Amino acid sequence: MTVHDYRYSLLDPTHTLTECRALTPGRYQVTxxxxxxxxxxxxxxxLKGSRELSQTLTVDKVRHLINxxxxxxxxxxxxxxxxxEILKWQVDCDGCDARLxxxxxxxxxxxPNARTPAAEARIAELGWVNRSGAHLCPTCQGGRL
Incomplete structure (x- = not known):
């Protein structure tokens, strides 16, 4: 199985998405x-409305058009x-005051209760950690705090 990258940052007129819409939660139609x-x-x-977030979709059915x-x-x-919902937040490193x-x-x-766990998961994806409520950037994870 192949991974096809259709993120905005890689747009090419011969390799683009025309439409991506949700049919039902978890099911999408992509043209x-x-x-x-x-x-x-x-x-x-x-993801629509985002400058950096993407999602992976698995093709269940495909129809190639003639025209x-x-x-x-x-x-x-x-x-x-x-x-x-696409949200933009900031977090400061408690070790060096770097901002993400x-x-x-x-x-x-x-x-609203789902926002903090989703934000923490995204921070972890970006290489930051939360140690006992203190956020640490990748540089400061070597043992401070």
């Missing part, structure tokens, strides 16, 4: 050009969001 998409392949797509040449429509499975400006995705239907 694109190029890439020789097949069932079982994974699509890496930028225009190279265009396809796929039904995919992926992350389950009832109400996708970051985005994270959360299901807005889960309410």
């Amino acid at each position: 694109g050009n190029g890439g020789s998409i097949r069932v079982g392949d994974r699509l890496l797509v930028t 225009p040449p190279g265009q396809w429509v796929a039904v995919c499975s992926g992350p389950v969001f009832r109400e996708l 400006d970051f985005e994270f995705a959360v299901d807005g239907a889960l309410g």
